[in-house]
Amino acid sequence: MSSISEVVGALQEADSVCIVAHLRPDADALGSMATLRLGLEQLGKKTRCVVGQDWPISENLFTIPGTDTVEVTTSLPTGYDLYVTVDCGSLDRTGLLARDLAKAIRRGNVVCIDHHASNHGFGNINLVDVSCESTTTVLAPVLEELGVTLNSEIAHAMYAGLVTDTGSFRWGRSQMHSLAGKLMEYGLDTKQIAVDLMDSN
Template sequence: MISTDEPVELGPAVRALDAARSVTILCHVQPDADTVGSGLALALVLRRRGIPVRVSFAEPAALAVSLRTLPGAELLVPPAEVPAEVDLLVTVDCGSAGRLGALGDRLAGAGTTLVIDHHRSNTRFGAINLIDPDAESTAGLVARVLDAWGEEIDAPVAHCLYAGLVTDTGSFRWVRPGTHGLAERLLGTGIDGAEISRGLLDTHPFGWLPMLASVLGSARLAPGVRGGIGLAYAFVRRTDLRGLGAEEVESVIDIVRTSAEAGIAAVFKEHRTVDGRWTVSLRSRNSGPGAADGVDVSAVATALGGGGHRFAAGYTAHGTADDILAALLAALE
């Protein structure tokens, strides 16, 4: 076992999985390694047990290149192939039904719904809600479920879980007691942690570099925000997105957040096709200057229609660049 002191009750989730005759696993829109890795790890175990299982996400149309080498990727199906009815529907790393996008309508056709997540802002939209806001990743929570279920975490499952763990901890920058123990256990199955990390975090097309030059060149600092904690922000315009995938765009926030003069970072990303629609990523410090002030960006994001974690959150906004910046500044007052 990873821990003998479980902060959440795992029994209902384990019993639902054990009794399921067919399973659909849904990841959130614009899926990252934690949602896909968690979903595929669970799916691999279910397939091993002989249970029919499908994994899907609503958008975009194709999985990010960096995630296509995850074991079990063949279990991913397009939204049109997700059945309207299923014995058990599991969502992984989804803080609300809205994060399922167009696949949210599949909830109504499930005999039972199980939500596995670690977002503090989770709306508990399942019949069974396995939510641990203290978990460093949904992948870590899935590992605890598998342990409680008595299922082996073999190398393919470990690969998927490690992908979620390494990305959601920011290469182990944000950890909790037990995180490194879990990583050691997963690596002990023989997976190549360095290669997994390189493919997920350190490999980008050349076009990423001029995109960064354009976006970071327009970055701005608002030092007076939140009583002097400060906000660093940047806009990713539609013209910056040509030839790049969502993972390249998402990486910008992890650069903007390194500004020493700001305890809060924001990146506003213009939608590729819908005028006036933006997705916004927020980050705040969990150590060093600004951390003691307790900036909870999940509360800010929730107030603006989104959600997330205390130090990492996001939301969707509508309007001009000036409008959405003004709305964020007002929410941070």
């Protein structure tokens, strides 16, 4: 597997980044997408967020800040310096974009960021940390090394992935509580987040 520094280097070199989440996205998939998008846009990068399916995404997930521009599409947008998959345990989890992403992998410009134990690394650069409870958790040190400044929107997106992928903190490491506490310092309405993402689903 690749190091955080390799991922950060690839992101720093790219002027434009297309972010891909898995089909039938959950809060960690869209939260990871939003976390990375908001962080990269803070650094002046051009971004686009896509999901490879031809049916709508669940409405309640759009309560996560930064997801307002997520598109469903049957083909991978062209012309981006870098393609980053988030929360995709395998290439086929990218749905209708898998074939186009395979071509991008052959070109050498795909980064895979994930936390699933089933993921053996299908990208050219792979950051897969199976000790992390969510992909948003994997992204935390990436944003830090990129020099991204956390704010309420990024904290909300990261928290969304963490709270849902731990079953409201019923399983995971002690570190998940430390990260949650750090994110809550940005004024998150955690009760409303739970209502939006779990109680209303």
